Amino acid sequence: MNYRIDHLAFRAFDKKKAVQFFKDALGYREQAEFTIYFDEKKTETAICTALEPSDRTKSDVLIPWMKMVPLNHTYDAKGKITGTPEQKYVLSPEIFVSEGSEGSVVYNWCKQKGPGLHHIALQVPTGSSVEKEMERWIENGWAEEGFSSDVIKCNDLCQVFTRPSSILGVVFELIERKEAGFCKDSVRTLMESSRGD
16 A cells, blocks of 8 residues: 655744745745634644645645656557556645744744654555554554544544654654645644644
8 A cells, every 4th residue: 555645744943944945945835824823812823834846737636646757668560559658656745834833832842852844644545544544553553652633534634643653753644635735723633632742
């Protein structure tokens, strides 16, 4: 079963600088920016920017984003193509960058661990589900500390975080979606679920 990297999520003290790096150095472009509020007074916040790869032609394309690239091939005596005439190419993942107000879950994570990669989101394979993949990860010992919460659902989006991996030291997100974009409510819930990590 193959996973596709859906997005990479970074937490930063200076989101503007991080976003500019991804735009200038890697050619990404801004897809969306939004603020998440963790309290009613709107004092604990996370400002988030979603970036998309420049090789993606439309923001509203259903996921996964794939291109078929022609390969060199030969013809047999009857003119029939031999070999594989094209190769599937998976486009670069989205990048998600967040900066938190002082005392927020994002700020405290950066203060404790330093800014950087928070998690790698893996899109579950076609025909599977987040729930099935959670079972698979537990059975194989890949989520030895379990998951940070139950599956979080918002519209056609399902997602969950593992606890930080003792193998690689990173958090993995299992994600299943049928449309492009993020759901602010599920992003907030995911961030809350990682508060103790």
